[in-house]
Structures are given as C-alpha cells and as structure tokens.
Amino acid sequence: MSNMTGFLIIFFLYRNVLDHKIVGYPVKIESQKYTRNAYYFNLCFVCESNRRTVQYEALVRKLSEYLIQMEDESSFLSNELHKDKLQNFLGRVLKDLNENGMTTFVEDQTTIFLKIINVPPDPPPVFDHLVPHITSP
Secondary structure (H helix, E strand, O other): OOEEEEOOEEEEEOOOOOOEEEEEEEEEEEOOOOHHHEEEEEEEEEEEOOOOOHHHHHHHHHHHHHHHHHHHHHOOOOOHHHHHHHHHHHHHHHHHHHHHOEEEEEEOOEEEEEEOOOOOOOOOOOOHHHOOOOOOO
8 A cells, every 4th residue: 555645735936937826736655666666746727827726725635636546546647558548537627627617527446526616705804993892881
C-alpha cells in the first residue's frame, strides 16, 4: 500500500503566467514501485487573475483525491498506456465543468462526481457606528 500525502496551495503568478491565477493541489505518493520511491503530480486549475477562486479549492482537492485513488488501483497516472485516457478524462472534466458546472465520470472502478459550488461573497465589514447599543438602563 502506498503512503499518500497532499496539501492545498494557492498561489498567484502575474508576470510568469500572463495574469492568471493558479489553484493547485500538489501530491506525493510514496511507494517502492516508483522510480525514486515516490510519484509526484500537481493538479491545477488556471483562472483569470481577477476571478474569485474559493469555489474551486474543494473541487481541485476532490479531483486530486480521485486521481490518487485511481493511481493506487490501476496506475492511472504513471502508466504510459493510460496517457490517452488521462487526456480524454481531463478534457471531459474541463468541458463539463465549463458547460454545466458539474460532471459525472466512470473510470474502471471509480465513479467521479464533481460539482462547482458557488460560495457566497464575504459579508461587508461592520463598523462600530453601525451596531446598535444600549445607552441608558
């Protein structure tokens, strides 16, 4: 069994990526079956720099966890024979999420359900003078 670790990172690159925001989830899968005893991948969504991306964080994490599961079950990412399947899979996910905001995909033993959940914007700040308070008993 492999030892899997992942963490969510969000970083902004304005000069190097032509004003695009990247939401990524880098993953390290440790196992003796890989060269150097580990397999690394980073699933990223690239958005416009001025776009709010909080709704994609859970989606990127969930899709990465599905890919970890598929890699563990059938070497879906590391096996060159699956390269075309992976490209078709990611292309379909992108198309469905852009068109419908959701996708359902079955690959071998894994069924993937993904949906973009719109997170409401942060509430406006509340200033002291806007809050009622008691002035007399």
